[in-house]
Amino acid sequence: MNTKKRFLETAARALGAKPSRLTMRSTRAGVGGWDSLGHLKLFLALEREFGADFPANKIMRYKNLGQIYTDLVKKAR
Protein backbone atom coordinates (compact mmCIF):
# COMPACT_ATOMS: atom_id res chain seq x y z
CA MET A 1 0.00 0.00 0.00
CA ASN A 2 1.41 3.42 -0.86
CA THR A 3 2.03 5.97 1.89
CA LYS A 4 -0.72 8.30 0.78
CA LYS A 5 -3.38 5.59 0.91
CA ARG A 6 -2.09 4.35 4.27
CA PHE A 7 -2.18 7.94 5.55
CA LEU A 8 -5.79 8.51 4.48
CA GLU A 9 -6.92 5.15 5.88
CA THR A 10 -5.24 5.80 9.22
CA ALA A 11 -6.82 9.26 9.36
CA ALA A 12 -10.24 7.84 8.47
CA ARG A 13 -10.04 5.25 11.26
CA ALA A 14 -8.99 7.86 13.82
CA LEU A 15 -11.71 10.31 12.80
CA GLY A 16 -14.43 7.69 12.35
CA ALA A 17 -14.90 8.73 8.71
CA LYS A 18 -15.10 6.78 5.44
CA PRO A 19 -11.68 6.73 3.68
CA SER A 20 -13.41 7.63 0.41
CA ARG A 21 -14.72 10.87 1.98
CA LEU A 22 -11.25 12.15 2.91
CA THR A 23 -8.88 13.99 0.61
CA MET A 24 -5.74 16.00 1.17
CA ARG A 25 -7.94 19.11 1.17
CA SER A 26 -10.20 17.85 4.01
CA THR A 27 -10.37 20.30 6.91
CA ARG A 28 -11.64 20.13 10.48
CA ALA A 29 -14.84 21.90 9.51
CA GLY A 30 -15.62 19.40 6.76
CA VAL A 31 -15.28 16.11 8.70
CA GLY A 32 -17.80 15.16 11.41
CA GLY A 33 -15.46 13.31 13.78
CA TRP A 34 -12.70 15.91 13.51
CA ASP A 35 -13.35 17.83 16.73
CA SER A 36 -10.62 18.68 19.25
CA LEU A 37 -10.53 15.13 20.62
CA GLY A 38 -10.60 13.71 17.08
CA HIS A 39 -7.66 15.98 16.23
CA LEU A 40 -5.55 14.38 18.98
CA LYS A 41 -6.72 10.87 18.09
CA LEU A 42 -5.57 11.58 14.54
CA PHE A 43 -2.02 12.34 15.72
CA LEU A 44 -1.98 9.42 18.19
CA ALA A 45 -2.89 7.13 15.30
CA LEU A 46 -0.39 8.66 12.85
CA GLU A 47 2.45 8.45 15.36
CA ARG A 48 1.58 4.79 16.00
CA GLU A 49 1.19 3.88 12.32
CA PHE A 50 4.24 5.73 10.95
CA GLY A 51 6.48 5.89 14.03
CA ALA A 52 6.61 9.66 13.54
CA ASP A 53 6.82 12.32 16.25
CA PHE A 54 4.93 15.58 15.72
CA PRO A 55 5.94 18.47 18.04
CA ALA A 56 3.11 19.60 20.34
CA ASN A 57 3.22 23.22 19.23
CA LYS A 58 2.86 22.20 15.60
CA ILE A 59 0.02 19.72 16.16
CA MET A 60 -2.37 22.53 17.05
CA ARG A 61 -1.57 24.56 13.90
CA TYR A 62 -2.44 22.13 11.10
CA LYS A 63 -5.48 23.20 9.06
CA ASN A 64 -5.94 20.32 6.62
CA LEU A 65 -4.76 16.77 5.95
CA GLY A 66 -2.42 17.86 3.14
CA GLN A 67 -0.29 19.94 5.53
CA ILE A 68 -0.01 17.01 7.93
CA TYR A 69 0.87 14.62 5.12
CA THR A 70 3.61 16.93 3.79
CA ASP A 71 5.28 17.02 7.22
CA LEU A 72 4.83 13.26 7.70
CA VAL A 73 6.59 12.51 4.42
CA LYS A 74 9.44 14.88 5.40
CA LYS A 75 9.85 12.97 8.67
CA ALA A 76 9.89 9.64 6.89
CA ARG A 77 12.89 10.74 4.76
Next chain:
Amino acid sequence: MIGWIGNTNLEPLKKPRAVAPFDQTMNELLNKRSSLYTRPLDAVALFLSAEDFLKDIAHEAPGRAKTAKAVSELRALLTAVGTYLKRRPGVPFLMNNLVLPPYRVTTDIPDDLERRLNDEIHAFRARHTGFLVLDWERLVRLRGYDALVSDKFAYLGRIRLTQAGFDALSDEAERLLRSHRGSGRKVLAVDADNVLWGGEIGEAGADGLLLSEEELGKAYRDLQKAMKALERTGVLLVLLSKNNEADVKRAFKHPMMVLGWKDFAAKRIDWQPKSENLAAVAEELGLGADAFVFIDDSPVERQRMRVSLPKVAVPEFPSDPSQLKRWFLTQVVYPHFARTALTAEDKARSRSYARRAVRSRAAQKLDTASFLRMLKMKLRVHVNDAPRAARAAQLTQRTNQFNLTTRRYDEAAVRRFMRSKDSLVLTLDYEDKFGKEGTVAAAIVKLKGASAVLDDFMLSCRVIGRRVEHAFMKEIEKALKERRVRTLRASFIPTARNAVASGFLAEAGFTRKSKNEHEKKIS
Protein backbone atom coordinates in the same frame (compact mmCIF):
# COMPACT_ATOMS: atom_id res chain seq x y z
CA MET B 1 -18.13 -4.93 26.93
CA ILE B 2 -15.62 -3.44 29.37
CA GLY B 3 -16.54 -0.11 30.97
CA TRP B 4 -13.46 2.03 31.59
CA ILE B 5 -12.95 4.73 34.19
CA GLY B 6 -9.79 6.59 35.03
CA ASN B 7 -7.95 9.78 35.83
CA THR B 8 -6.86 10.35 32.25
CA ASN B 9 -8.78 10.60 28.98
CA LEU B 10 -9.34 7.00 27.81
CA GLU B 11 -11.22 7.76 24.57
CA PRO B 12 -8.43 6.37 22.33
CA LEU B 13 -8.89 2.83 23.75
CA LYS B 14 -9.72 0.14 21.19
CA LYS B 15 -13.39 -0.41 20.44
CA PRO B 16 -15.74 -1.96 21.49
CA ARG B 17 -15.58 -0.47 24.99
CA ALA B 18 -17.47 2.05 27.10
CA VAL B 19 -15.56 5.03 28.49
CA ALA B 20 -16.86 7.19 31.32
CA PRO B 21 -15.94 10.90 31.43
CA PHE B 22 -12.43 11.04 32.89
CA ASP B 23 -11.62 12.24 36.38
CA GLN B 24 -15.09 11.18 37.53
CA THR B 25 -13.73 8.04 39.18
CA MET B 26 -15.27 8.53 42.64
CA ASN B 27 -18.62 9.63 41.25
CA GLU B 28 -18.69 6.72 38.81
CA LEU B 29 -17.94 4.23 41.59
CA LEU B 30 -20.34 5.58 44.19
CA ASN B 31 -23.24 7.28 42.37
CA LYS B 32 -25.88 4.70 41.53
CA ARG B 33 -27.01 6.78 38.54
CA SER B 34 -23.53 6.77 36.96
CA SER B 35 -22.74 4.83 33.80
CA LEU B 36 -21.02 2.07 35.81
CA TYR B 37 -24.41 1.21 37.31
CA THR B 38 -26.75 1.96 34.43
CA ARG B 39 -24.93 0.39 31.48
CA PRO B 40 -24.84 -3.38 30.94
CA LEU B 41 -21.12 -4.14 31.36
CA ASP B 42 -19.25 -7.47 31.32
CA ALA B 43 -16.46 -5.96 33.37
CA VAL B 44 -15.19 -2.67 34.74
CA ALA B 45 -11.60 -1.47 34.34
CA LEU B 46 -9.98 1.38 36.23
CA PHE B 47 -6.83 2.88 34.76
CA LEU B 48 -5.01 5.06 37.23
CA SER B 49 -2.14 6.99 35.69
CA ALA B 50 0.57 7.37 38.35
CA GLU B 51 1.66 10.69 36.81
CA ASP B 52 -1.82 12.20 37.15
CA PHE B 53 -2.54 10.58 40.49
CA LEU B 54 0.69 11.74 42.15
CA LYS B 55 1.10 14.98 40.18
CA ASP B 56 4.33 16.79 41.21
CA ILE B 57 5.53 14.15 43.64
CA ALA B 58 5.78 11.63 40.79
CA HIS B 59 9.07 13.32 39.90
CA GLU B 60 10.24 14.36 43.37
CA ALA B 61 11.78 12.49 46.24
CA PRO B 62 8.69 12.79 48.42
CA GLY B 63 9.22 12.71 52.16
CA ARG B 64 7.30 10.60 54.60
CA ALA B 65 4.35 12.99 54.86
CA LYS B 66 3.69 13.20 51.11
CA THR B 67 4.10 9.46 50.72
CA ALA B 68 1.59 8.83 53.51
CA LYS B 69 -0.85 11.27 51.92
CA ALA B 70 -0.63 9.53 48.55
CA VAL B 71 -1.13 6.14 50.17
CA SER B 72 -4.20 7.35 52.05
CA GLU B 73 -5.68 8.85 48.86
CA LEU B 74 -5.25 5.51 47.12
CA ARG B 75 -6.87 3.77 50.09
CA ALA B 76 -9.88 6.07 49.79
CA LEU B 77 -10.17 5.22 46.11
CA LEU B 78 -9.94 1.49 46.86
CA THR B 79 -12.63 1.83 49.51
CA ALA B 80 -14.91 3.27 46.81
CA VAL B 81 -13.97 0.32 44.56
CA GLY B 82 -14.92 -1.98 47.46
CA THR B 83 -18.33 -0.31 47.71
CA TYR B 84 -18.89 -0.80 44.00
CA LEU B 85 -17.83 -4.47 44.20
CA LYS B 86 -20.31 -5.03 47.01
CA ARG B 87 -23.14 -3.43 45.04
CA ARG B 88 -22.32 -5.12 41.73
CA PRO B 89 -21.05 -8.58 42.72
CA GLY B 90 -20.13 -10.86 39.88
CA VAL B 91 -18.88 -8.08 37.61
CA PRO B 92 -15.10 -8.55 37.34
CA PHE B 93 -13.19 -5.37 38.22
CA LEU B 94 -9.77 -4.68 36.73
CA MET B 95 -7.28 -2.13 38.00
CA ASN B 96 -3.71 -1.49 36.92
CA ASN B 97 -0.68 -1.47 39.18
CA LEU B 98 1.16 1.84 39.21
CA VAL B 99 4.43 2.66 37.48
CA LEU B 100 6.26 5.84 38.48
CA PRO B 101 8.05 7.71 35.70
CA PRO B 102 11.73 6.79 35.39
CA TYR B 103 12.63 10.52 35.49
CA ARG B 104 13.12 12.18 38.86
CA VAL B 105 14.84 15.27 40.28
CA THR B 106 17.19 13.17 42.37
CA THR B 107 19.55 10.50 41.14
CA ASP B 108 19.19 8.76 44.46
CA ILE B 109 17.69 5.27 44.47
CA PRO B 110 13.93 5.85 44.45
CA ASP B 111 12.17 5.61 47.78
CA ASP B 112 9.44 3.12 48.40
CA LEU B 113 6.47 5.20 47.17
CA GLU B 114 5.74 2.97 44.21
CA ARG B 115 6.06 -0.23 46.24
CA ARG B 116 3.81 1.09 49.00
CA LEU B 117 1.09 2.08 46.54
CA ASN B 118 1.20 -1.29 44.80
CA ASP B 119 1.19 -3.10 48.16
CA GLU B 120 -2.14 -1.39 48.85
CA ILE B 121 -3.54 -2.63 45.56
CA HIS B 122 -2.33 -6.18 46.16
CA ALA B 123 -3.62 -6.24 49.73
CA PHE B 124 -7.00 -5.08 48.39
CA ARG B 125 -6.97 -7.87 45.83
CA ALA B 126 -6.35 -10.46 48.54
CA ARG B 127 -9.57 -9.38 50.27
CA HIS B 128 -11.83 -9.16 47.20
CA THR B 129 -12.72 -11.93 44.76
CA GLY B 130 -13.49 -10.59 41.32
CA PHE B 131 -10.88 -7.82 41.66
CA LEU B 132 -8.07 -8.40 39.17
CA VAL B 133 -4.79 -6.55 38.93
CA LEU B 134 -3.92 -5.53 35.38
CA ASP B 135 -0.15 -5.83 35.21
CA TRP B 136 0.71 -2.43 33.70
CA GLU B 137 4.17 -2.71 35.23
CA ARG B 138 4.91 -5.75 33.09
CA LEU B 139 3.76 -3.96 29.92
CA VAL B 140 5.93 -0.94 30.70
CA ARG B 141 8.92 -3.20 31.31
CA LEU B 142 8.30 -5.09 28.10
CA ARG B 143 7.60 -2.14 25.79
CA GLY B 144 9.35 0.75 27.51
CA TYR B 145 7.97 3.78 29.35
CA ASP B 146 8.62 6.23 26.50
CA ALA B 147 6.79 4.04 24.01
CA LEU B 148 3.63 3.81 26.13
CA VAL B 149 3.40 7.00 28.18
CA SER B 150 3.14 10.44 26.62
CA ASP B 151 3.63 13.91 28.09
CA LYS B 152 2.72 15.58 24.82
CA PHE B 153 -0.83 14.30 24.57
CA ALA B 154 -1.28 14.76 28.32
CA TYR B 155 -0.56 18.49 27.87
CA LEU B 156 -2.69 18.81 24.75
CA GLY B 157 -5.75 16.86 25.87
CA ARG B 158 -5.26 15.07 29.21
CA ILE B 159 -4.40 11.90 27.24
CA ARG B 160 -1.62 10.21 29.21
CA LEU B 161 -0.77 7.32 26.88
CA THR B 162 0.42 6.92 23.31
CA GLN B 163 -1.75 4.90 20.93
CA ALA B 164 0.64 1.97 21.52
CA GLY B 165 -0.04 2.40 25.25
CA PHE B 166 -3.81 2.36 24.75
CA ASP B 167 -3.63 -0.68 22.47
CA ALA B 168 -1.45 -2.56 24.98
CA LEU B 169 -3.87 -1.66 27.77
CA SER B 170 -6.94 -2.85 25.81
CA ASP B 171 -5.29 -6.13 24.81
CA GLU B 172 -4.10 -6.81 28.34
CA ALA B 173 -7.55 -6.17 29.81
CA GLU B 174 -9.15 -8.58 27.32
CA ARG B 175 -6.50 -11.20 27.97
CA LEU B 176 -6.88 -10.87 31.74
CA LEU B 177 -10.65 -11.30 31.49
CA ARG B 178 -10.24 -14.35 29.28
CA SER B 179 -7.94 -16.00 31.79
CA HIS B 180 -10.23 -15.00 34.66
CA ARG B 181 -13.11 -16.75 32.90
CA GLY B 182 -10.91 -19.78 32.43
CA SER B 183 -11.37 -19.64 28.70
CA GLY B 184 -7.67 -20.14 28.08
CA ARG B 185 -6.42 -23.14 26.15
CA LYS B 186 -5.60 -26.50 27.71
CA VAL B 187 -3.29 -28.40 25.39
CA LEU B 188 0.06 -27.62 23.81
CA ALA B 189 0.71 -29.79 20.76
CA VAL B 190 4.37 -29.71 19.74
CA ASP B 191 6.42 -30.82 16.81
CA ALA B 192 9.68 -32.61 17.69
CA ASP B 193 12.48 -31.84 15.16
CA ASN B 194 13.80 -28.26 15.44
CA VAL B 195 11.43 -27.56 18.32
CA LEU B 196 12.44 -29.91 21.14
CA TRP B 197 15.96 -30.12 19.69
CA GLY B 198 17.94 -28.67 16.81
CA GLY B 199 18.23 -30.87 13.73
CA GLU B 200 16.31 -33.88 12.41
CA ILE B 201 16.50 -37.10 14.40
CA GLY B 202 15.82 -39.19 11.30
CA GLU B 203 18.81 -37.60 9.54
CA ALA B 204 21.30 -36.72 12.24
CA GLY B 205 20.70 -39.49 14.77
CA ALA B 206 20.61 -38.84 18.51
CA ASP B 207 24.33 -37.90 18.64
CA GLY B 208 23.89 -35.27 15.94
CA LEU B 209 21.10 -33.33 17.67
CA LEU B 210 21.61 -29.78 18.89
CA LEU B 211 20.70 -30.16 22.57
CA SER B 212 23.17 -29.32 25.30
CA GLU B 213 23.98 -27.27 28.38
CA GLU B 214 26.01 -24.70 26.43
CA GLU B 215 25.79 -22.58 23.29
CA LEU B 216 22.70 -22.87 21.07
CA GLY B 217 21.91 -26.40 22.21
CA LYS B 218 20.97 -24.77 25.52
CA ALA B 219 18.27 -22.72 23.77
CA TYR B 220 16.39 -25.96 23.00
CA ARG B 221 16.99 -27.31 26.50
CA ASP B 222 15.66 -24.06 28.00
CA LEU B 223 12.58 -24.28 25.79
CA GLN B 224 11.95 -27.81 27.07
CA LYS B 225 12.32 -26.55 30.65
CA ALA B 226 9.71 -23.87 30.00
CA MET B 227 7.37 -26.49 28.51
CA LYS B 228 7.88 -28.72 31.53
CA ALA B 229 7.06 -25.81 33.86
CA LEU B 230 3.91 -25.12 31.83
CA GLU B 231 2.92 -28.78 32.07
CA ARG B 232 3.18 -28.55 35.85
CA THR B 233 0.51 -25.81 35.83
CA GLY B 234 -1.95 -28.30 34.35
CA VAL B 235 -1.44 -27.79 30.61
CA LEU B 236 -1.34 -31.04 28.64
CA LEU B 237 1.50 -31.73 26.24
CA VAL B 238 0.93 -33.64 23.03
CA LEU B 239 3.65 -34.73 20.63
CA LEU B 240 2.91 -34.56 16.89
CA SER B 241 5.87 -35.65 14.82
CA LYS B 242 6.34 -36.89 11.27
CA ASN B 243 9.00 -39.48 12.00
CA ASN B 244 9.48 -43.13 12.73
CA GLU B 245 8.49 -43.71 16.31
CA ALA B 246 11.68 -45.71 17.02
CA ASP B 247 13.82 -42.68 15.98
CA VAL B 248 11.92 -40.29 18.26
CA LYS B 249 12.18 -42.76 21.13
CA ARG B 250 15.96 -42.77 20.59
CA ALA B 251 16.01 -38.98 20.77
CA PHE B 252 14.14 -39.12 24.09
CA LYS B 253 17.05 -41.14 25.49
CA HIS B 254 19.42 -38.21 24.76
CA PRO B 255 21.07 -37.30 28.10
CA MET B 256 20.17 -33.60 27.70
CA MET B 257 16.42 -34.17 27.25
CA VAL B 258 14.34 -32.38 29.89
CA LEU B 259 10.93 -33.69 28.84
CA GLY B 260 10.35 -37.40 29.28
CA TRP B 261 8.29 -39.76 27.12
CA LYS B 262 5.61 -39.82 29.85
CA ASP B 263 5.28 -36.04 30.08
CA PHE B 264 3.16 -36.22 26.93
CA ALA B 265 -0.50 -37.04 27.52
CA ALA B 266 -0.71 -38.32 23.95
CA LYS B 267 1.71 -38.89 21.06
CA ARG B 268 1.20 -39.34 17.34
CA ILE B 269 4.42 -40.20 15.58
CA ASP B 270 3.65 -41.29 12.04
CA TRP B 271 3.21 -39.86 8.58
CA GLN B 272 -0.46 -38.89 8.80
CA PRO B 273 -1.42 -35.22 8.41
CA LYS B 274 -0.90 -33.52 11.77
CA SER B 275 -4.39 -32.04 11.67
CA GLU B 276 -5.90 -35.54 11.51
CA ASN B 277 -3.72 -36.66 14.37
CA LEU B 278 -4.61 -33.60 16.42
CA ALA B 279 -8.33 -34.17 15.80
CA ALA B 280 -7.97 -37.80 16.93
CA VAL B 281 -6.11 -36.77 20.09
CA ALA B 282 -8.78 -34.13 20.80
CA GLU B 283 -11.42 -36.82 20.66
CA GLU B 284 -9.40 -39.16 22.85
CA LEU B 285 -9.03 -36.44 25.48
CA GLY B 286 -12.64 -35.29 25.14
CA LEU B 287 -11.65 -31.72 24.16
CA GLY B 288 -12.48 -29.41 21.26
CA ALA B 289 -9.90 -28.14 18.76
CA ASP B 290 -10.24 -24.73 20.41
CA ALA B 291 -8.44 -26.13 23.48
CA PHE B 292 -5.23 -26.62 21.45
CA VAL B 293 -2.18 -24.52 20.62
CA PHE B 294 0.05 -26.03 17.93
CA ILE B 295 3.71 -25.14 17.51
CA ASP B 296 5.82 -26.26 14.59
CA ASP B 297 8.90 -24.81 12.93
CA SER B 298 7.60 -25.66 9.46
CA PRO B 299 5.47 -22.91 7.90
CA VAL B 300 3.83 -25.57 5.71
CA GLU B 301 2.66 -27.60 8.69
CA ARG B 302 1.44 -24.42 10.40
CA GLN B 303 -0.53 -23.41 7.34
CA ARG B 304 -2.06 -26.87 6.87
CA MET B 305 -3.16 -26.85 10.50
CA ARG B 306 -4.70 -23.36 10.17
CA VAL B 307 -6.63 -24.42 7.09
CA SER B 308 -7.79 -27.84 8.33
CA LEU B 309 -8.55 -26.91 11.94
CA PRO B 310 -9.07 -23.15 12.11
CA LYS B 311 -9.95 -23.29 15.81
CA VAL B 312 -6.46 -24.45 16.79
CA ALA B 313 -4.20 -21.51 17.75
CA VAL B 314 -1.08 -21.60 15.58
CA PRO B 315 1.50 -18.96 16.54
CA GLU B 316 4.38 -18.06 14.23
CA PHE B 317 7.72 -19.67 15.05
CA PRO B 318 11.03 -17.79 15.50
CA SER B 319 13.69 -18.39 12.87
CA ASP B 320 16.45 -17.60 15.40
CA PRO B 321 16.77 -20.39 18.02
CA SER B 322 18.21 -17.95 20.58
CA GLN B 323 14.74 -16.38 20.74
CA LEU B 324 12.93 -19.65 21.52
CA LYS B 325 12.40 -19.23 25.26
CA ARG B 326 11.35 -15.58 25.08
CA TRP B 327 9.07 -16.27 22.13
CA PHE B 328 7.51 -19.23 23.93
CA LEU B 329 6.78 -17.25 27.09
CA THR B 330 5.48 -14.09 25.40
CA GLN B 331 3.74 -15.47 22.30
CA VAL B 332 2.57 -18.91 23.43
CA VAL B 333 2.20 -19.08 27.21
CA TYR B 334 1.12 -15.54 27.98
CA PRO B 335 -1.65 -15.10 25.42
CA HIS B 336 -3.00 -18.66 25.50
CA PHE B 337 -2.31 -20.31 28.85
CA ALA B 338 -1.95 -17.57 31.47
CA ARG B 339 -4.34 -17.96 34.41
CA THR B 340 -5.31 -15.61 37.19
CA ALA B 341 -5.23 -18.38 39.79
CA LEU B 342 -4.33 -22.05 39.86
CA THR B 343 -6.59 -24.52 41.63
CA ALA B 344 -5.49 -27.92 42.88
CA GLU B 345 -7.46 -29.43 39.99
CA ASP B 346 -5.46 -27.39 37.46
CA LYS B 347 -2.22 -28.76 38.82
CA ALA B 348 -3.49 -32.33 38.82
CA ARG B 349 -5.05 -32.08 35.35
CA SER B 350 -2.12 -33.41 33.30
CA ARG B 351 -1.89 -36.53 35.40
CA SER B 352 -5.63 -36.87 35.31
CA TYR B 353 -5.80 -36.74 31.50
CA ALA B 354 -2.96 -39.22 31.23
CA ARG B 355 -5.02 -41.56 33.42
CA ARG B 356 -8.01 -40.84 31.21
CA ALA B 357 -6.03 -41.98 28.18
CA VAL B 358 -5.19 -45.22 30.02
CA ARG B 359 -8.86 -45.59 30.99
CA SER B 360 -10.09 -45.03 27.44
CA ARG B 361 -7.70 -47.66 26.13
CA ALA B 362 -9.00 -50.03 28.80
CA ALA B 363 -12.53 -49.14 27.72
CA GLN B 364 -11.90 -50.26 24.14
CA LYS B 365 -11.25 -53.80 25.24
CA LEU B 366 -14.30 -54.20 27.47
CA ASP B 367 -17.99 -53.51 27.23
CA THR B 368 -19.09 -50.39 29.09
CA ALA B 369 -20.67 -52.08 32.10
CA SER B 370 -17.69 -54.25 32.90
CA PHE B 371 -15.36 -51.31 32.29
CA LEU B 372 -17.26 -49.22 34.85
CA ARG B 373 -17.17 -52.07 37.39
CA MET B 374 -13.48 -52.42 36.79
CA LEU B 375 -12.89 -48.73 37.54
CA LYS B 376 -13.97 -49.21 41.18
CA MET B 377 -15.37 -45.67 41.41
CA LYS B 378 -15.84 -43.94 44.73
CA LEU B 379 -18.13 -40.90 44.75
CA ARG B 380 -18.71 -38.39 47.50
CA VAL B 381 -21.25 -35.57 47.57
CA HIS B 382 -20.88 -32.36 49.58
CA VAL B 383 -23.65 -29.85 50.24
CA ASN B 384 -22.74 -26.15 50.62
CA ASP B 385 -19.11 -26.97 51.32
CA ALA B 386 -17.27 -23.61 51.33
CA PRO B 387 -13.78 -24.97 50.46
CA ARG B 388 -15.29 -26.33 47.21
CA ALA B 389 -16.80 -22.98 46.16
CA ALA B 390 -13.84 -21.97 43.96
CA ARG B 391 -13.86 -25.28 42.10
CA ALA B 392 -17.66 -25.24 41.73
CA ALA B 393 -17.44 -21.75 40.22
CA GLN B 394 -14.68 -22.94 37.91
CA LEU B 395 -16.88 -25.83 36.74
CA THR B 396 -19.75 -23.44 35.94
CA GLN B 397 -17.33 -21.25 33.98
CA ARG B 398 -15.49 -23.93 32.05
CA THR B 399 -17.83 -26.80 31.43
CA ASN B 400 -19.31 -26.64 27.93
CA GLN B 401 -20.22 -30.22 27.10
CA PHE B 402 -22.10 -31.94 29.92
CA ASN B 403 -23.87 -28.80 31.09
CA LEU B 404 -27.66 -28.53 31.28
CA THR B 405 -28.09 -24.76 31.45
CA THR B 406 -24.57 -23.30 30.99
CA ARG B 407 -25.18 -20.64 33.62
CA ARG B 408 -21.80 -19.15 34.61
CA TYR B 409 -21.12 -17.99 38.17
CA ASP B 410 -18.04 -16.63 39.88
CA GLU B 411 -16.79 -17.74 43.25
CA ALA B 412 -18.53 -14.94 45.14
CA ALA B 413 -21.87 -15.90 43.60
CA VAL B 414 -21.39 -19.59 44.46
CA ARG B 415 -20.57 -18.59 48.04
CA ARG B 416 -23.80 -16.58 48.19
CA PHE B 417 -25.78 -19.61 46.97
CA MET B 418 -24.09 -21.67 49.68
CA ARG B 419 -24.96 -19.21 52.43
CA SER B 420 -28.54 -18.56 51.33
CA LYS B 421 -31.31 -20.69 52.81
CA ASP B 422 -33.08 -20.53 49.44
CA SER B 423 -30.46 -22.46 47.53
CA LEU B 424 -28.09 -25.43 47.71
CA VAL B 425 -24.75 -25.99 46.05
CA LEU B 426 -23.85 -29.66 45.64
CA THR B 427 -20.51 -30.97 44.50
CA LEU B 428 -19.28 -34.43 43.61
CA ASP B 429 -15.78 -35.78 44.32
CA TYR B 430 -14.55 -38.68 42.24
CA GLU B 431 -11.95 -41.35 42.77
CA ASP B 432 -11.21 -44.61 40.99
CA LYS B 433 -8.48 -47.19 40.83
CA PHE B 434 -6.35 -44.93 38.63
CA GLY B 435 -6.44 -42.10 41.15
CA LYS B 436 -8.36 -39.12 42.53
CA GLU B 437 -9.97 -36.67 40.12
CA GLY B 438 -11.11 -34.17 42.77
CA THR B 439 -14.39 -32.31 42.35
CA VAL B 440 -15.82 -33.24 38.94
CA ALA B 441 -19.46 -32.17 39.10
CA ALA B 442 -21.53 -29.40 40.61
CA ALA B 443 -25.17 -28.45 40.83
CA ILE B 444 -27.03 -25.41 42.09
CA VAL B 445 -30.60 -25.91 43.27
CA LYS B 446 -33.01 -23.09 44.11
CA LEU B 447 -35.58 -23.93 46.79
CA LYS B 448 -39.12 -22.66 47.10
CA GLY B 449 -41.23 -24.53 49.64
CA ALA B 450 -42.05 -28.00 48.41
CA SER B 451 -40.63 -27.41 44.95
CA ALA B 452 -37.10 -26.83 43.72
CA VAL B 453 -35.46 -25.77 40.48
CA LEU B 454 -32.22 -27.18 39.16
CA ASP B 455 -30.51 -23.94 38.20
CA ASP B 456 -27.20 -25.39 37.08
CA PHE B 457 -25.89 -28.94 36.64
CA MET B 458 -22.60 -29.84 35.06
CA LEU B 459 -20.08 -32.63 34.85
CA SER B 460 -16.42 -32.28 33.93
CA CYS B 461 -15.61 -33.84 30.56
CA ARG B 462 -12.99 -35.96 32.33
CA VAL B 463 -15.71 -38.25 33.69
CA ILE B 464 -18.27 -38.20 30.86
CA GLY B 465 -19.44 -41.70 29.91
CA ARG B 466 -19.22 -43.28 33.36
CA ARG B 467 -22.83 -42.72 34.43
CA VAL B 468 -21.54 -40.59 37.29
CA GLU B 469 -24.21 -37.98 36.50
CA HIS B 470 -26.96 -40.46 37.45
CA ALA B 471 -25.39 -41.21 40.81
CA PHE B 472 -25.03 -37.46 41.39
CA MET B 473 -28.69 -36.79 40.52
CA LYS B 474 -29.80 -39.51 42.99
CA GLU B 475 -27.79 -37.81 45.72
CA ILE B 476 -29.34 -34.45 44.85
CA GLU B 477 -32.82 -35.98 45.14
CA LYS B 478 -31.88 -37.49 48.49
CA ALA B 479 -30.72 -34.10 49.78
CA LEU B 480 -33.95 -32.49 48.56
CA LYS B 481 -36.11 -35.17 50.15
CA GLU B 482 -34.46 -34.48 53.50
CA ARG B 483 -35.56 -30.88 53.00
CA ARG B 484 -39.16 -31.96 52.28
CA VAL B 485 -39.03 -31.01 48.61
CA ARG B 486 -41.61 -32.88 46.50
CA THR B 487 -40.99 -31.68 42.93
CA LEU B 488 -37.77 -30.88 41.12
CA ARG B 489 -37.99 -28.86 37.94
CA ALA B 490 -35.10 -28.77 35.51
CA SER B 491 -34.37 -27.41 32.07
CA PHE B 492 -32.02 -28.28 29.29
CA ILE B 493 -30.82 -25.25 27.34
CA PRO B 494 -29.13 -26.45 24.15
CA THR B 495 -25.88 -24.82 23.02
CA ALA B 496 -23.46 -25.59 20.21
CA ARG B 497 -21.54 -27.97 22.46
CA ASN B 498 -23.77 -29.63 25.06
CA ALA B 499 -25.54 -32.23 22.89
CA VAL B 500 -23.95 -34.95 25.07
CA ALA B 501 -26.27 -33.89 27.92
CA SER B 502 -29.47 -33.60 25.85
CA GLY B 503 -30.99 -36.98 26.77
CA PHE B 504 -29.95 -36.96 30.40
CA LEU B 505 -33.10 -35.56 32.06
CA ALA B 506 -35.38 -38.08 30.33
CA GLU B 507 -33.00 -40.89 31.24
CA ALA B 508 -32.98 -39.70 34.86
CA GLY B 509 -36.78 -40.04 35.10
CA PHE B 510 -37.88 -36.45 34.40
CA THR B 511 -41.11 -35.82 32.49
CA ARG B 512 -41.04 -33.25 29.73
CA LYS B 513 -43.42 -30.33 30.37
CA SER B 514 -42.57 -28.02 27.48
CA LYS B 515 -39.78 -27.58 24.94
CA ASN B 516 -36.95 -27.25 27.46
CA GLU B 517 -38.73 -27.74 30.79
CA HIS B 518 -38.76 -31.04 32.70
CA GLU B 519 -40.13 -32.12 36.04
CA LYS B 520 -39.70 -35.01 38.47
CA LYS B 521 -41.62 -36.04 41.57
CA ILE B 522 -39.34 -36.88 44.44
CA SER B 523 -40.44 -39.89 46.44
